[in-house]
Amino acid sequence: MKALVYEGPGRIALQDRPDPVIQAPGDAVVRLVKTTICGTDLHILKGDVPTCEPGRILGHEGVGVVEAVGSAVSDFKPGDRVLISCITACGKCDYCKRGMYSHCTTGGWILGHRIDGTQAEKVRIPHADGSLHHLPPGVDEEALVMLSDILPTGYECGVLNGQVQPGSTVAIVGAGPVGLAALLTAQFYAPAQIIMIDLDDHRLEVARQFGATHVLNSGRDDVVAGARALTGGRGVDTAIEAVGVPATFTLCEDLIGAGGTVAVLGVHGVKVDFHLERLWSHNITLRTRLVDTVTTPMLLKTVVAGTLQPGQLITHHFALADIMNAYQTFGAAAANHTLKVIISP
Ligand SMILES: NC(=O)c1ccc[n+]([C@@H]2O[C@H](COP(=O)([O-])OP(=O)(O)OC[C@H]3O[C@@H](n4cnc5c(N)ncnc54)[C@H](O)[C@@H]3O)[C@@H](O)[C@H]2O)c1
Ligand SMILES: [Zn+2]
Ligand SMILES: [Zn+2]
Structure with a gap:
């Protein structure tokens, strides 16, 4: 598959990488439909986040379709359309039980940071039951990408x-x-x-x-x-x-x-x-606070109700093949009047 890979401070490239596979019973593999770039990806690119090592596929936001699930996943099955949370939550550790998913002892902010992320054709999501949300029918899927990170934040x-x-x-x-x-x-x-x-x-x-x-x-x-x-x-x-x-x-x-x-x-x-x-x-x-994404289910309801219209934040669209241009446009936001860019694999 094609994926946007961090190669070290100041360097990213679109590379060919193997498709992700199920590694643990709680995993899902999701085929991305839409993803985006976050200000935090620019921090990584600048070298501000040393815990993100060269070789990492970036991205912690997106919507997609479940392709495969591990034996312990009970809430999702292949074919389900899902919102990916930027925070991975096991739902069982002490922090998760306090609603502090950001500090989950086997999760937290790992996607596109400590494990490969969403700026790719496919992504592996650990603790899928705690880290994915079913897409409500009838809403603009592209707009829901804003609920992976920035709206809960x-x-x-x-x-x-x-x-x-x-x-x-x-x-x-x-x-x-x-x-x-x-x-x-x-x-x-x-x-x-x-x-x-x-x-x-x-x-x-x-x-x-x-x-x-x-x-x-x-x-x-x-x-x-x-x-x-x-x-x-x-x-x-x-x-x-x-x-x-x-x-x-x-x-x-x-x-x-x-x-x-x-x-x-x-x-x-x-x-x-x-x-x-x-x-x-x-x-x-x-x-x-580091975002917990504990309010995502509530925010999804406000989008369905029309109270919140997150599509307003989207200004530009790119194909995954053109993601280097998307980074340039997002990086020079003031000159390009950019807010959020949508990337379609
Ligand atoms: N706490 C969390 O969990 C969490 C999650 C996601 C993002 N963030 C952080 O939130 C921050 C904002 O993210 P973003 O994507 O909107 O970033 P951004 O860079 O797009 O926006 C920052 C804005 O601040 C303005 N600005 C810069 N210097 C300023 C100054 N001296 N006075 C007034 N305005 C100034 C810029 O013009 C820009 O519009 C970033 O630091 C990002 O890393 C935190
Ligand atoms: Zn982010
Ligand atoms: Zn946990």
Whole structure:
């Protein structure tokens, strides 16, 4: 089969690889129908994720058709159309039983990281019963690719961890696919204000279309003064950090109001300053999280109901044969007005 292989920092290539086979009783082999590229794949390509070794097939998102299952798989059979979760869950270990699938002792984020992933014609999925979801009939399968990772990430790590409440004020720093996913799912709770902050005017315009009540460009505007003016001088109730650099963590510390919650969703590679000298008396909560995808069944229901329209996040389409171009387009997102790209094997 054809597969996109990480060859070391700065190097990826489309290679011919053997088809995956069942290795354990809980495995399924899935033929990909649609997959995509994540910001995290770009982190791997930069060499930021040393646990991902050269030779690895990348990708942790996708929808497909089950081709084969191991003897212990009870919920899926060949021919089933499935959504692949970016997080692999055994369902039995201590972490899984607490809903912390991201820390599953024999799973977690392994797909396209520690085992071969979805940017290929086929993929092996360990713990298939805990890591696949049946596709609801009658919904756009392509749009459901957004539920493999970015929508549960925006919702769980941003909105739930950020304790977004009806009538509250929310700032989201970073209007990439993940920040926009937080914007879409924050609206489940009807906050009074959602202030979207980015450096890219096009993404801010998209955020406005997706329901942001205010947008601020941190390359141009005095964002802290702007947010204070919008919140009667108090600062926001929830600040969601969806970039992953020290400057945006500091910005969240400057934006948060007394009693508020900072939810860190960005993948951070270096240390940040935590301003306890200002924040100790402000009753703030700081929360971090690796996505668990424990809310995927609920998010699927909101898509079926039409409350959530994840297809809005898709801007480009490529064939698997053209995946190198897809990486280039996704990597230069600002120049190409890219959000999520769909790749069809
Ligand atoms: N916690 C998790 O489980 C989890 C899961 C998936 C992704 N992530 C992380 O979420 C983050 C966002 O992912 P994405 O795919 O949307 O990334 P992205 O790179 O597409 O988006 C980041 C956005 O931040 C903006 N930005 C950069 N510097 C900025 C600054 N100084 N001020 C304001 N805006 C700035 C960029 O213009 C861009 O729009 C990444 O760090 C990614 O690795 C975390
Ligand atoms: Zn991802
Ligand atoms: Zn487990």
